[in-house]
Amino acid sequence: MWDHEIRAMASTHCILAASVFMATVLPAVLVPGFSVYGTHLLWIYCVSGTVVAVSVAVFWLLGITPPTKKHTVGYKLSRLFRSCLYFLLSCIFFHTVVVLYGAPLIDSALETFSFAVLLTSLTTLRCLCVLGPNVQAWIRVFSRHGAMSVWDTCLQITVACTLVGAWIGAFPLPLDWDRPWQVWPVSCSLGAMIGFLTGLVAAPAWIHYHRKQLTYKCK
Amino acid sequence: MKDEKPTATRMKKLWLLSLLTWMCALYFVGIYMFVGGFLLVRLEVSRTSTCGDVLQPGEEPVDFCRAQPRFRKVVLLIIDALKIDFARFDPNNTEPRPYENKLPVLEETVTSRPSHSRLYPFRADPPTTTMQRIKGFTTGSLPTFVDVGNNFASSAILEDNLIHQFGQVGKRVVFMGDDTWENLFPKKFHRSLPFPSFNVKDLHTVDNGILQHLYTTIVGDDWDVLVAHFLGVDHCGHRFGPDHPAMADKLAQMDGVIRSVIDRLQNDTLLVVMGDHGMTDTGDHGGESQKETDAAIFLYSPSPLFPGPPSKSEPHVVPQTDLVPTLALLLGVPIPYSSVGQVLLPLFPPHRQTGGAVGGFSQLEALWINAKQVNRFLETYSSMAKDIPPESLSQLKGEFSRLSAEYLAMVREGHTSSPKLAASLQAYLSSVRDTCRATWAQFNPLKMAAGLALVAFACLTCFILSELSLVLMSENGPGLKAPLVVAFAVGVCAAAGQLLIQGYIEVAWCLAAAALSSELLFLWRAHQSRTTVSAKNGSKAPKFVTLLSPHHLLVPSLLVPLLRCASLLSDSYVIAEGRVVTFLVFSLALCIPIHLNWDGLLLPPSHDPLKPAGLLPAAALSPSTVRKESSTLLACLGLLIGSLYLSLCFHGCREEQGSCHPSPFLSPLSRLQDAQLKNLHYILSVCSLGLWTYLLKRCLRHYGNLNSSGGTVFTACFILPLLSVCLGLHWAVSATPEDSFRNLAELISLAQLALPRTAFFLLGLGLFLIWLDPLTVFIKTRTATTARSSSLPPPRYRASTGISPQAELHHLIPQIYQRMRRSLDDGELSGGTELGSKPAVEAYGLGTVYSAPLLLFCGLLGIGLLLLHPEGMALSFLLLLFEMGALLHIHASSTTLSSLRGTNSSGFIVPWTPVVLWSLAATQFFHATGHLPTFPSIQWGAAFVGFPDGHTGTMLPASLVTLNTFASHILFAVGCPLLLFWPLVCEVRGIRGGKACGEEGDAVMEMRLRENPHQFSSALLQLSTRYLFILGVQVFASVCAAAILRRHLMVWKVFAPKLMFEASGFLVSSVSLLIGVTLVMRVDVAVSRWFKRLIPDASR
Structure with a gap:
């Protein structure tokens, strides 16, 4: 029923996953001393930047971004500006939430903020790409009857997977195993990343298996 | 016919209380059994040996410390x-x-x-x-x-x-x-x-x-x-x-x-x-x-x-x-x-050396001295404690007296060695050690397994009770008499059997047999009555089996307790327990708005223009109400998260946590050196204490409970502020440095004694008054039909509230008595006289008649418990109050919002999420009041509040320390029934009432409970058993941890103390929960009396 969209989605997700892979592997080859644990912040920014660039490019090329009502340059610029603003606000929001969850307030603020940037580029950016800078639409999407297209459902799944992954990633932190990945925020960002990749796989698969039940009333 | 209803409800009350008590007793038996097999208790003998002890034979006592030792x-x-x-x-x-x-x-x-x-x-x-x-x-x-x-x-x-x-x-x-x-x-x-x-x-x-x-x-x-x-x-x-x-x-x-x-x-x-x-x-x-x-x-x-x-x-x-x-x-x-x-x-040499520098004891002498010392210890110990079996004790004593006679005779005859006597002395010493070891130093795996099974079974029973509460509270529900009789009989049988076979009785096994048999019988009968009820009502039997399917276990409200239990099995998580629990509470609280939003209930449907009409059932709430409720919910969530985050500042430190600094608020003021810092801390504490008192009174006044002139109102108006003043003064006095104010030293020491004792007295008086007269209802006649109510002049009442008449009218809840009377009298009265007219009387505060005394009880208790803590903890207690309020409001708002869907309207069921949050918050504040599940961190100072010179007995200091340690458990358990009342207290005018009765939807609030005594008692039972279940599962997890990890490196440092604290916390919580439920029952009795008194008046 949604074959075309599902195929587009699967290929998009393949590209995204491949870019994440490349963002991890390429610097490891090119930059001396690069490792996911050792230079974790570098890895985070590398992956975030790649995911941002690739998502924006792919979603723009596919034309999933909601149609703008006006086509003036000023309006487009203001949308762009608002998107950037939302991106920044979302980083601050995630930072606050993570701190409230128990991350150190001052000690490793840079690490926490980098983690917030990663979360933002994995979740908020997708919302921006699919729904545009419209918070009410974001809130609406995350309800049972809120999805209005296959892409909305896909958004629900990937965002939920990423956040749950990050949440589960916090579990090993108190354990006394002394592993390099138990340092804040390594396990959480790895959890978020794994959750994101799982979401990328799960979303097309789930939609494919439930394509008969999926009905979107308004579009 | 007329008298039957009140007696019926009263019977239900007793039944509810006995059911809860029975449930708690089942848990206690399991915990007692396990702890009896796991923890080995020994009394320390505080006597010491001295050189003058007569241990050697002979006429004159020899001081062997003077003798030349071998090394x-x-x-x-x-x-x-x-x-x-x-x-x-x-x-x-x-x-x-x-x-x-x-x-x-x-x-x-x-x-x-x-x-x-x-x-x-x-x-x-x-x-x-x-x-x-x-x-x-x-x-x-x-x-x-x-x-x-x-x-x-x-x-x-x-x-x-x-x-x-x-x-x-x-x-x-x-x-x-x-x-x-x-x-x-x-x-x-x-x-x-x-x-x-x-x-x-x-x-x-x-x-x-x-x-x-x-x-x-x-x-x-x-x-x-x-x-x-x-x-x-x-x-x-x-x-x-x-x-x-x-x-x-x-x-x-x-x-x-x-x-x-x-x-x-x-x-x-x-x-x-x-x-x-x-x-x-x-x-x-x-x-x-x-x-x-x-x-x-x-x-x-x-x-x-x-x-x-x-x-x-x-x-x-x-x-x-x-x-x-x-x-x-x-x-x-x-x-x-x-x-x-x-x-x-x-x-030791077999024969005594003759003099010389390398002198020493011969084998037999050494053995004799040793045996005599061991016998002396055994006598002292057995006079202090009774845990050594009497028959082995008497056997050992007989053996010693025989050996000593033999030895003395041999010494008199002049022999110096006898291998046979040496061997029997050795055998005596070995048997003493074996006896002691059997008593003190072995796990009892059988008892541990039985205890584990009993606790697990109690959890299961508790869960089934909570699921079947509606059936259990119905008229033909299974009785508790038969299970109790059977339990007694089985217990006596077990005792008799033990007496016959072993010759002595071990109480734990008898209790276990009794508990198990009563559980089995009760479950069997509950199952039977469930099937009969379901046969009667079609297929409406609660399906509790489906709740345990993997799909349901992933529901956040069950996943979180599951994670919590799993965390008790790892020493790292137990060490970081305070943060773990805060993390879990935070996660579960966030789930509430997310879940509501997922169901499309958080935002009003009309809010979103894209939303097509007809996807949701017709809204019973106007968009503005929905918006108001959602913003209340989000604001309370913010408050909750804020207090969660701030509560992390009050944690103590375990020794296992390396780079951790205990909260500066944990040390008493008198230890602070910096005068300015001291003043700052003092002012902060006093402010939070004042805020605590003010908020309590404000809340009571808001719902119009401070207008009448009963004991509870007296407590709220006078005792509560007085208690806070007492506490503030006590802090000031105890913080004064010892050497300042020399001329006032006597006065200060007197105040140190008198102030806390006055506070204790006031607390006791306040709690007693609440118990005695829990009603906070003020009656005002609208048409002046009754003489009694009109005798109270309006000015006095206005003065007592102290808020503007308009606000008063807005907040005070008018009640419609004809409606009440009709529901009470079952239409027996001829309703023609006053049916069409306006209500005859207004009762202020009737809407919160149940929750007001409970709230005040909690508030008073909180101040009393704060007295036992260091001063800085006042801030943490304030956070506790905030968190309680936030949780209650979140629960109330989410109930209101979910009522949109119309599925939740059956009864007053409290869902799992708030109950889980409530019980986790108790653990969270256990840590946030500076406590830790380790023995060194117990705040012993609490025993000396009001008793600076120490105690004579052990009962009083032990209970003071217990109250201090489990303060948050007590407060949350006593306040647990508030979860049932709060959605009714906060109910929006006109939603439920508008549907329920034809009259102009006045808010009926907690009177709704009174109208449905059956649903009330079943909801109360369900709430209490759910709370007990969550607590019990945690106890079960720590019992499991102790049993499985009994060879773990950290067992005596982490798991065993955790088990002790969890079990004692459960004990204290369940008793407090019983107190809370009993208080609710007490209020219910008072309300029935009040109605009885009112109705003849009104119908006259």
Whole structure:
């Protein structure tokens, strides 16, 4: 029923996953001393930047971004500006939430903020790409009857997977195993990343298996 | 007909209470059973032996401390976790593992100088942890996890011990190594060089520290007893396990140490090299397997120590307790009073040497002194405690008197040795030790398993009770009488059976049998009545089996308790428990709005223009109400998260948490040096106390509960503020530095005594008044029909509220009495007279008639508990109040929002999420009030609030400390029924009422409960059993942790204390919950009386 969209989605997700892979592997080859644990912040920014660039490019090329009502340059610029603003606000929001969850307030603020940037580029950016800078639409999407297209459902799944992954990633932190990945925020960002990749796989698969039940009333 | 209804409801009340009590009792029996098998309790005997003790035969008492001992000096080298396998040397082993053949010095010495040295396996008693072992081989007794002595607060050994005895006779004890010794024997050493033992990963600090000083000390002459405790081997085992090259290095180092020490020994010196316990193949210890208990002991002296080379009669294994009497007699000090060891016979000559410098006791003399001391201890102990079985006790006593008669006769005849008597003395000593060990030092796996099963079964029963509450509260629900009778009968049968078979009764088993049988019978009958009810109502039986399917376990409200229980099984999570619980509460709280949004209930449907109409059922709430409720919910969520985050500032620190600083608010004001900081803290505390009081009164006034003139209102208006003033003054007085205000010293000491006692008195009075007269209803006649109500003049009432009349009218809840009366009288009255008219009376505060006294009760109790805490905790208590309020409001708002869907309208069921949040918040504030589940962190200062000079009994201080420790458990458990009331208190005018009754939707609030006594009691039962279930599951998890991980390294440090705290917390919580529920029942009785009084008046 949604074959075309599902195929587009699967290929998009393949590209995204491949870019994440490349963002991890390429610097490891090119930059001396690069490792996911050792230079974790570098890895985070590398992956975030790649995911941002690739998502924006792919979603723009596919034309999933909601149609703008006006086509003036000023309006487009203001949308762009608002998107950037939302991106920044979302980083601050995630930072606050993570701190409230128990991350150190001052000690490793840079690490926490980098983690917030990663979360933002994995979740908020997708919302921006699919729904545009419209918070009410974001809130609406995350309800049972809120999805209005296959892409909305896909958004629900990937965002939920990423956040749950990050949440589960916090579990090993108190354990006394002394592993390099138990340092804040390594396990959480790895959890978020794994959750994101799982979401990328799960979303097309789930939609494919439930394509008969999926009905979107308004579009 | 008219009288039947009240009696019926009253019967239900008793039934509800007895059901809850029965449920709690089931848990208690399970916990008691498990703890009886797991925790071994022993009383400490505080007497000490002295040199003047008459232990030798003969007419005149001989002071044997004066006599020349066999050795003047002893070097005690303790190598932690020196397993016997490490010490043995096998020359045929060509490919030794890293831990094998690394201590060749022992074997070499034993073969080259057989009469100077011996190597024995040295068997420790469980628990094989270092602290308990040090206690064991210095006191000679069998320390258990809980040694009930008179020092709860410090870990110092108060029992008679070797170190103490050495000090008594003037020997200079020099210590170096593991700093545990310094805590166990504070100020007992002539010189001491402790090194930090905590970091298990650090293999070298302690050992290198010792080695820097060891040789110079031995060569020097300012010591008589040298104790050196090496930790490297143990830490290496914990870190790498025994089968690791690091272990080889460590053992080789120890080999060198022993060689160097042997080279430096003088003739009158005895060297003891020993391990305190062994280790498993993974390097852990703590349990009772042979690998953990079998350490090594190596004895050596430059002068001949043994009569000859090892003979066949020598012991194969030396119990650890035997070191104490042996060392004591070799060095000429009295055997410590509570030692149950026996002297190591090969070290003593078979016949008495005639005089000479190397004098000492013959084998028989040593045995006799030892037996006499052991008998004396046994007599003292059995007069104090009754845990040694009486028949074995009398048998031992008979044996001793026979042996003593034999020995005395032999001495009179002039014989000096008798192998037969020596053997029977040895047998006597062994049997004493075995008896004591059976009593103190063994887990009872059968009891543990039974306890585990009982707790699990109680959890299951509790869950089924909560699911079946509606059926249980119905008219034909199963009774509790038959199960109780059966329980009693089975208990008596079990007792009789035990009496017949064993000859004595063990109460735990009888209780277990009774509990199990009553549970089974009750469940069977509940199942039967459920099927009959479901047959009657079609297929409306609750399906509780489906709740346990994997799909349901992933629901956040069940996933979170599951995670919480899983976290209790790992020591890291128990250590970080405070943060873990906060994390879980935060996650679950976030789930509420997310879930509501997922269901599309958070935002009003019309809010979103894209939303097509008709997707949702027709909204019963207007968009503005929805928006208001959602914003309340989000605001309360913000408050909740804020208080969660701030509560992290009040945590204490466990010793396992390395880089952790305890909260500055935890130390009492009097300890603060900086005057400005002190003032700041004081002002903060007083402000939060004032805010607590103000908020409580504000809330009560808001709902119009402060208008009448009953006991509760008196309490709220006068006692509550007075109590806070008392508390504030008490803080001020106790914070004054001791040396300032010299001329006021007497007044200050008087105030320190009087203020807290006044506070206690006020608290008791307030709670009593609430109990006595819980009604907070003010009646005002609208048409002045009744004479009684109109006698209260309106001005007084206006003055008592103190808010503007308009606001008053807005908040005070008018009640419609005709409606009430109709529902009460079942239409018996001829309703024609007043039916169409306006309501005759307004009752202010009737809408919150149940919750107001409960709230006030909690508030008063909170101030009382705050009195027992350090001053800084006032802030934390304020956060607790905020969090409670936020939780209640979140629950209320989400109930209102979910009522949109129309599925939730059946009864007053409190869903799992708020109950889970409520119970987790109790644990969270346990940590946020500075408590930790460890014994050193108990705030003993609480026992001295109001009793600065100490106590005479133990009951009062123990209960004060319990109240202090479980303050948050108490508050949350007492306040638990508020979860049922709050959605009704906060109910939006016109939603439910508009649907329910035809009249102009006045809010009926808690009177709704009164209208449906059946649903009320079943909802209350369900709420309480759900709360008990969540608590019980946590207890079950910690019981499991203790049972499964009983050989874990951290069992006595982490899991066993956690189990004790969890179990005591459960006990306190369940009692408090019962108090809360009883208070609700009490209010209900008062309300029925009030109605009874009102209705004749009104109908007149």
